[in-house]
Amino acid sequence: MSDNPASRQRILTAARTLFALHGFNGTTLRAVAAEAGCDVALIPHYFGNKQGLFDAATDLPLPPEALLAPLRDAPLERLGSAVARTFVHAWDTPEGAGMLAQLRSVLDDTPDRMLPLIDSAIWRHVRARLADEGVDEPELRVELALSCLIGAVTMRKFLPAPRMSAVASAQLVGILGPVLQHHLTGDLG
Structure with a gap:
């Protein structure tokens, strides 16, 4: 199998979405592959196993500086708003689905x-x-x-x-x- 960055990215995007919706236990590799439009055999090729895929999908790809800058710049009396804005914005991005997938795994089936x-x-x-x-x-x-x-x-x-x-x-x-x-x-x- 050859490496195709586009396929790997489609798998990660699909995994973030499905892990956030269904949790670790409720997400199958077949479902991720179907969502990504690829062969299920590509997942072990790129990520090893389901845990490896989960780890990669939940590693927040937003640069830490992008998350920290608004917090550093906020006056103390507005820090709560800055924290809320930072996290809500991050959750609402496609990349932020990895954060949701982590939380879903903690609260799986709850x-x-x-x-x-x-x-x-x-x-x-x-x-x-x-x-x-x-x-x-x-x-x-x-x-x-x-x-x-x-x-x-x-x-x-x-x-x-x-x-x-x-x-x-x-x-x-x-x-x-x-x-x-x-x-x-x-x-x-």
Whole structure:
């Protein structure tokens, strides 16, 4: 087999998309090859195996400087916006699908199990209370609050991130409380 950079790139693009959509376990080499429009035998040729393909597909090809520059240039009081803009932009690029594929692999098969949490009595109550109080966008606000909590629990319990894991529960509540309050009742910009 000869090396063809275009074929390799088509495989990577297809793999990023499919790993982001279906996770590591839900993506087959045959599906990647079909999406890329190539023979499945090319995947082992270029990447060795499925894990090698996943590693290559999730290696963010955006230059680190492109991601760091806006963070360095942002005034401290706008750093949160700069971080949000940087990551949301990266996620929304074709190359950013590799980041999504990494996250999907961590949360593989979880979305179906998360739906009952989103629609639990607790969150139905919060949504209803926000609506009763005349707060705009109660559904979006609940999803934002949940995203913050899911991110925190993922970092604290499943990865685990050393600093997040070491923070005392009372301190974590103090940190998360204002952020959640902002999501639930603050200006959505």
